[in-house]
Amino acid sequence: MNNSKIGSRNFGNVGVFLGGSSHERPISIRSGKAVYQALRNAGLHVVAIDTANGFLKKMKGSKLDLAFLALHGTGGEDGEIQKILSRAKIPFTGSGSKASAxxxxxxxxxxxxxxxxxxTPTYEVLTRTNWKHKIEKWAPPYVIKPVSEGSSIGVFFIEEKEDGYKKIEASFRKYKQLLIERKxxxxxxxxxxxxxxxxxxxxxxxxxxxxxxxxxxxxxxxxxxxxxxxxxxxxxxxxxxxxxxxxxxxxxxxxxxxxxxxxxxxxxxxxxxxxxxxxxxxxxxxxxxxTGIDFTQLCLNLLQMANARRLKKA
Known part of the structure; x- marks a missing residue:
């Protein structure tokens, strides 16, 4: 990528998508607010859109030209919001729905x-029905983590086998699948x-x-x-x-x-x-x-990548 500065050219109406309903909502709000403020300070027309509930009406009413995704976790990084924006023909920052998923x-x-x-560390996928059988082959220490989660949420280490069983059973009350991975x-x-x-x-x-x-x-x-x-x-x-x-x-x-x-x-x-x-x-x-790219410039650079896709389709 060319790291030369990109000015706050006319990107039209920009929606910063933030919040959502995943476990990472608090972090997404912090990310989104930081991006929103940076883009506003750069002179862009920006609207913040929380995807927790009922956001489609606000999204359509805002007549967005571009979307900046500051969503983390389920609903943001799993390809779902990317599908919605693609159907609405609104170019967005970051990866497409399939790659995100x-x-x-x-x-x-x-x-x-x-x-x-x-x-990558050796691993196996554990389900609610097979985990007791599969885990017999594993000797501690190892890591247990949700298959689809971020920010180290739900991740824990097992140092003693007896200790592990209770923790894994508790984790399966929240998640359908877990990953067991060599520490x-x-x-x-x-x-x-x-x-x-x-x-x-x-x-x-x-x-x-x-x-x-x-x-x-x-x-x-x-x-x-x-x-x-x-x-x-x-x-x-x-x-x-x-x-x-x-x-x-x-x-x-x-x-x-x-x-x-x-x-x-x-x-x-x-x-x-x-x-x-x-x-x-x-x-x-x-x-x-x-590398010399401040936060505002970083946000503008990412918007420019999305805008280039918009212009290419025009």
């Missing part, structure tokens, strides 16, 4: 990663993609045992090292894998790929986020800022 389903994404030799000990990194450019590698050093929801969204609970203090070889490796994963899933405009690197220096893709956070503590804006 693929990235949001960790089991489908990991299946592709394995097929195309993108390193990787080592350093944690993330790599953002913007357009066709790979952003600098960030190392995450949480002050808690696990980079969980609280560590992600509470100031001061995680140290971010940018650029990450790693060798050129590992940097190139992480950036190359991130771009391959982004392209393999058919994503566009932006994504963020989360990694663990074990003590032998082997990287593993944990997951890929099709709509990364846009809060004050979010990682993709931090990485973009390091």
């Amino acid at each position: 693929l990235a949001f389903d960790k089991s489908r994404a990991k299946r592709l990663f394995q097929r195309f030799k993108i390193p 990787i000990d080592g350093r944690e990194f993330t790599v953002g993609i913007l357009g066709e450019s790979v952003l600098p590698v960030i190392e995450l050093k949480p002050k808690r045992d696990f980079y969980d929801y609280k560590a992600k969204y509470t100031k001061g609970l995680t140290e971010y090292l940018i650029p990450a203090p790693i060798s050129g070889k590992l940097k190139d490796q992480l950036q190359s894998i991130a771009l391959r994963a982004h392209r393999l899933l058919g994503l566009r405009d932006l994504s963020r790929v989360d990694f663990k690197v074990d003590h032998e220096g082997q990287p593993f893709v944990l997951e890929i986020n099709s709509i990364p956070g846009f809060t004050e503590t979010s990682l993709l804006p931090k990485a973009a800022r390091h």
Whole structure:
């Protein structure tokens, strides 16, 4: 992507889609408000649209030319809002519905990663009917996570087998499917993609045992090292894998790929986020800022990508 500045040209009526009804609603509201304010300050005509309920009437009444998606989790990253906007012929930031759904389903994404030799921790899908049988083959430590969820919501570690059974049973009261995954000990990194450019590698050093929801969204609970203090070889490796994963899933405009690197220096893709956070503590804006793209410019750049698709169809 060309990182030259994009001015606040006439994008028409822009809707910032935020909120929704997923577990990540509070983060989506923070992301959406930040984007909304940045675009307003840039002189754009912007309307905020909360998709929690009854948003279609407001969406149609706003006569939108473009949509900026600041939704996280179910209803935002799973391809559903993308289908609605596509049917309404409103170009939007980020990936299309099929690619979004693929990235949001960790089991489908990991299946592709394995097929195309993108390193990812060994895993299995657990259901309410098969989990007790499948888990017998697994020795702790391992990770349990929902198949379709973000922001580390619902993720927990099992260190003792007896402890695991109760936690898994409780988790199945919320989720139909879970992922059991080999726990990787080592350093944690993330790599953002913007357009066709790979952003600098960030190392995450949480002050808690696990980079969980609280560590992600509470100031001061995680140290971010940018650029990450790693060798050129590992940097190139992480950036190359991130771009391959982004392209393999058919994503566009932006994504963020989360990694663990074990003590032998082997990287593993944990997951890929099709709509990364846009809060004050979010990682993709931090990485973009390091390359000279401030938050407002980042939002304008993404709108320009959506606008280019609109002009192409005109």
